[in-house]
Amino acid sequence: MKQISLGGTSWMVPAVAVGCMRLGELDSAALGRFIHAALDHGANFFDHADIYGGGACEEHFGAALQSDPSLRREDLILQSKCGIRKGLYDSSKEHILAAADGILKRLRTDYLDILLIHRPDALVEPEEVAAAFDELERKGKVRHFGVSNHAPMQIELLKKAVRQPLLIDQLQFSIPVSNMVAGGLEVNMETPGSVNRDGSVLDYARLHDITIQAWSPFQSPNWSGCFLGDARYPELNQELNALGEQYNASATAIAAAWILRHPARMQLITGTAKESRLLEILRASDIQLTREEWYRLYLAAGHPLP
Numbered sequence: 001m002k003q004i005s006l007g008g009t010s011w012m013v014p015a016v017a018v019g020c021m022r023l024g025e026l027d028s029a030a031l032g033r034f035i036h037a038a039l040d041h042g043a044n045f046f047d048h049a050d051i052y053g054g055g056a057c058e059e060h061f062g063a064a065l066q067s068d069p070s071l072r073r074e075d076l077i078l079q080s081k082c083g084i085r086k087g088l089y090d091s092s093k094e095h096i097l098a099a100a101d102g103i104l105k106r107l108r109t110d111y112l113d114i115l116l117i118h119r120p121d122a123l124v125e126p127e128e129v130a131a132a133f134d135e136l137e138r139k140g141k142v143r144h145f146g147v148s149n150h151a152p153m154q155i156e157l158l159k160k161a162v163r164q165p166l167l168i169d170q171l172q173f174s175i176p177v178s179n180m181v182a183g184g185l186e187v188n189m190e191t192p193g194s195v196n197r198d199g200s201v202l203d204y205a206r207l208h209d210i211t212i213q214a215w216s217p218f219q220s221p222n223w224s225g226c227f228l229g230d231a232r233y234p235e236l237n238q239e240l241n242a243l244g245e246q247y248n249a250s251a252t253a254i255a256a257a258w259i260l261r262h263p264a265r266m267q268l269i270t271g272t273a274k275e276s277r278l279l280e281i282l283r284a285s286d287i288q289l290t291r292e293e294w295y296r297l298y299l300a301a302g303h304p305l306p
Helices: 028-040 052-067 093-105 126-138 154-157 177-184 201-207 234-247 252-258 275-286 291-300
Strands: 003-005 013-014 016-019 045-047 076-081 114-116 143-149 164-171 209-213 267-269
Touching: 013 016, 016 275, 028 052, 028 275, 045 154, 052 093, 076 093, 076 126, 093 126, 126 143, 126 154, 126 209, 143 154, 143 209, 154 164, 154 201, 164 201, 177 201, 201 209, 234 252, 234 291, 252 275, 252 291
Parallel strands: 016 045, 016 267, 045 076, 076 114, 114 143, 143 164, 164 209, 209 267
Antiparallel strands: 003 013
């Protein structure tokens, strides 16, 4: 498994993290096999959130760890997210602390390696986030921190009070959903991609050594389904299949390798509960697309080059 430096630190982690949103679909035996399959291929980074299955995914995962002595906590990197409540976002100190305790209880662990603020809270008070992070760190409940779906100035606002490095920004990114790239390539144009929707978050992350974790790496725009094999993307799928034959890999692996090829050294978050598909995605860490191949896939998704 290819390793990347997390947040510009010396901490090396797998380039592919196992997203746990759908793990609640598996029974206990299947979940155990799934976790072991990931670990056997060097994927020991597991991404959770307290809203996945209403907490059931974390509970299910924690039960699997407790029931299998061969799954040692020190061999795993556990990350979770908090801040989304029904009908609102909440980054208050009270909610962050309560959410973290709930996550730890469900995962049946004494600490999280990483905690992310899941969504920007319009009513955020940076001092409250800082106080919560300080308490969690001081008590040994959380070791590192980051954010998800945050724009650069929202991160800067948090940094006004938060003293811990924010190592991660988890953002949606796939070949068709690549506004982070389009905004830079189509700068000063009147094309749709030229609209700056994220405050140049890709460049900001690279400048500040923040690792972008790419979620929904196979999603089409507007939550319209997976683009792999989709008739709406004939040229893209043709290119993916051709490169798959060239690299002896699936189209899924090539689509994932496209993300890992970017020099920002992103970490891809899987979203599958199928062991076979997980292994296809993990194969991407062994594939280094050329510059020409990367651009061919980008253009095949319908993006222009001005």
